[in-house]
Amino acid sequence: MLTKQWNGSEKVLARVSATANKGKTSKVALFLPGNSCLCVRTALAQGTIDEDTFIIAIEQDKKTANVIRRQLKTLVKRFHLHVGPIIETHLPDFIGNKKIDFAFLDFCGNLDIKLVQWLLYQSGSFSVGAQVAFTFCTLGRANNFIKETEWELNRKHKWLGIKKSIDNQLSAAYSTVLFRYGSENRFRIPTITAIWAILSCHFKTRVSSCIEYCDSSPMIMVKFDLVGPKNKVSKNARRFLEYCSCFDRLSGSDFGCLDFDDTQTKVKPIRVAAVERPSHLSPQQWAWHINNPNSIRNRYHVT
Ligand SMILES: C[S@@+](CC[C@H](N)C(=O)[O-])C[C@H]1O[C@@H](n2cnc3c(N)ncnc32)[C@H](O)[C@@H]1O
Numbered sequence: 001m002l003t004k005q006w007n008g009s010e011k012v013l014a015r016v017s018a019t020a021n022k023g024k025t026s027k028v029a030l031f032l033p034g035n036s037c038l039c040v041r042t043a044l045a046q047g048t049i050d051e052d053t054f055i056i057a058i059e060q061d062k063k064t065a066n067v068i069r070r071q072l073k074t075l076v077k078r079f080h081l082h083v084g085p086i087i088e089t090h091l092p093d094f095i096g097n098k099k100i101d102f103a104f105l106d107f108c109g110n111l112d113i114k115l116v117q118w119l120l121y122q123s124g125s126f127s128v129g130a131q132v133a134f135t136f137c138t139l140g141r142a143n144n145f146i147k148e149t150e151w152e153l154n155r156k157h158k159w160l161g162i163k164k165s166i167d168n169q170l171s172a173a174y175s176t177v178l179f180r181y182g183s184e185n186r187f188r189i190p191t192i193t194a195i196w197a198i199l200s201c202h203f204k205t206r207v208s209s210c211i212e213y214c215d216s217s218p219m220i221m222v223k224f225d226l227v228g229p230k231n232k233v234s235k236n237a238r239r240f241l242e243y244c245s246c247f248d249r250l251s252g253s254d255f256g257c258l259d260f261d262d263t264q265t266k267v268k269p270i271r272v273a274a275v276e277r278p279s280h281l282s283p284q285q286w287a288w289h290i291n292n293p294n295s296i297r298n299r300y301h302v303t
Pocket residue numbers: 015032033034035036037038039040058059060061064084085086087106107108109
């Protein structure tokens with residue numbers, strides 16, 4: 001049984017690893033600090049940020065945001081607190097032409113298609129050399145995107161290069177990788193791979209640490225180094241994401257297509273089905289069909 005009890009010390013370890021200092025102090029850092037701002041405090045204690053770091057804090061809950069505001073005033077000199085869902089933010093509005101060099105997005109929720117679309121755009125606001133950490137829930141039962149990602153990854157030869165790359169990255173970072181749940185955790189690798197693929201659309205991306213822990217349900221903290229500008233892997237990463245989105249293979253419904261146009265103007269909405277799938281076509285046939293304006297065939301001009 002995967003659902004385990006909440007364990008505070010496991011989260012502490014994940015937080016310390018997410019906010020660990022890699023030798024330089026961040027100038028612009030992004031957090032979801034929550035009620036206690038523990039991530040900001042731990043990053044300060046480790047020297048990853050200091051009181052001169054400009055903090056961007058995002059919080060969807062008004063009451064929590066007020067608590068965060070009071071604490072940040074005592075912790076750092078300059079911050080911007082955005083109150084509202086993160087997917088409604090456009091990071092360049094907060095940082096102008098600066099770049100974010102450290103981020104810890106402690107979502108503790110699902111990596112769903114809306115968040116994927118937001119990250120796809122907004123990760124262009126990170127700098128080359130940035131460290132970016134996330135936490136996500138790895139119970140994916142109600143999450144179409146992550147279920148599709150798992151299904152795609154199981155098509156072994158198609159994404160073998162991506163699977164091997166993630167394996168190699170996890171092996172290379174072995175001293176900072178801690179998996180607690182064994183192979184029963186189906187959504188661990190799909191979650192890591194999906195975030196890696198999103199970041200890889202903008203940067204050469206490497207996993208630097210990865211720790212499973214238990215909150216109200218099993219979670220994963222995964223941290224990446226953005227080691228360079230995008231490279232030849234980026235195209236494959238983007239193609240992989242394309243395959244994992246667009247339609248829900250299980251229900252046959254179109255749950256939204258990612259828009260990859262990366263002009264950083266505004267937050268991009270997810271595209272919804274322009275044409276309904278005719279009932280005589282299976283979802284797989286429709287994904288490639290010439291009459292489907294969102295089809296993979298149209299996207300890649302496959303003839
Ligand atoms: C897990 S808590 C943060 C804990 C904190 N980072 C720590 O180290 O203890 C996540 C916080 O982010 C907020 N949050 C989660 N998802 C969000 C979203 N999509 N948009 C805005 N705020 C979000 C939640 O309301 C919550 O206060």
